[in-house]
Amino acid sequence: AQKVTQAQTEISVVEKEDVTLDCVYETRDTTYYLFWYKQPPSGELVFLIRRNSFDEQNEISGRYSWNFQKSTSSFNFTITASQVVDSAVYFCALSEEVGVDSNYQLIWGAGTKLIIKP
Amino acid sequence: DAMVIQNPRYQVTQFGKPVTLSCSQTLNHNVMYWYQQKSSQAPKLLFHYYDKDFNNEADTPDNFQSRRPNTSFCFLDIRSPGLGDAAMYLCATSMGSTDTQYFGPGTRLTVL
Numbered sequence A: 001a002q003k004v005t006q007a008q009t010e011i012s013v014v015e016k017e018d019v020t021l022d023c024v025y026e027t028r029d030t031t032y033y034l035f036w037y038k039q040p041p042s043g044e045l046v047f048l049i050r051r052n053s054f055d056e057q058n059e060i061s062g063r064y065s066w067n068f069q070k071s072t073s074s075f076n077f078t079i080t081a082s083q084v085v086d087s088a089v090y091f092c093a094l095s096e097e098v099g100v101d102s103n104y105q106l107i108w109g110a111g112t113k114l115i116i117k118p
Numbered sequence B: 001d002a003m004v005i006q007n008p009r010y011q012v013t014q015f016g017k018p019v020t021l022s023c024s025q026t027l028n029h030n031v032m033y034w035y036q037q038k039s040s041q042a043p044k045l046l047f048h049y050y051d052k053d054f055n056n057e058a059d060t061p062d063n064f065q066s067r068r069p070n071t072s073f074c075f076l077d078i079r080s081p082g083l084g085d086a087a088m089y090l091c092a093t094s095m096g097s098t099d100t101q102y103f104g105p106g107t108r109l110t111v112l
Helices: none
Strands: A010-014 A019-021 A033-039 A046-052 A059-061 A064-069 A074-079 A088-097 A104-108 A112-117 B004-007 B010-013 B019-025 B031-037 B044-050 B053-056 B064-067 B073-078 B087-094 B107-111
Touching: A010 A019, A019 A112, A033 A074, A046 A059, A046 A064, A046 A074, A074 A088, B004 B087, B010 B019, B019 B031, B019 B087, B019 B107, B031 B073, B044 B064, B073 B087
Parallel strands: A010 A112, B010 B107
Antiparallel strands: A019 A074, A033 A046, A033 A088, A059 A064, A064 A074, A088 A104, A088 A112, B004 B019, B019 B073, B031 B044, B031 B087, B044 B053, B064 B073, B087 B107
């Protein structure tokens, strides 16, 4: 069963529109971490945000905002007033304990390709 | 600036010819990871080191090996590259296993 679901394979919007990228996760752990990464065409994965399971506060960073809701197991990402430079693949990831010895690993969603048209 | 560096950025090798990719970090992080990413897919963890403790993913082919001679450097050796090994190889580091992973720019491997 897929543990991190990014149902939107590709989204295309016109510049200045707001856009929300969905992420739904599945875990039995009470302690886990959620991440968003951006991967522009250059290929480098750029860290955007980390959230632990005990912190449900929403976060805003400039034009970016994140909505973490444990009740629906979702961690959605919104870009306000999108710009062409926001065009990239965005990955949501879940870090949960694997095996023993407090070993945590990232479980990645399939990614959402965001295209911002000028 | 503290960072994760990968060399080379682009690597071309021939089918079956061994190749080594390198990663270095100035973050002084304990954990180093190697991921393989193929086109339009999420990164796939190959292995990671927690300090000198090596952890191999169960489905990582034996063709892939890794070395971490010191805290700052980690190498990925592909002993006999096949056409299916053409991919982007990403190195990442984190302080601990629950902490944020920071990625290098990647090495794009082409196998002819």
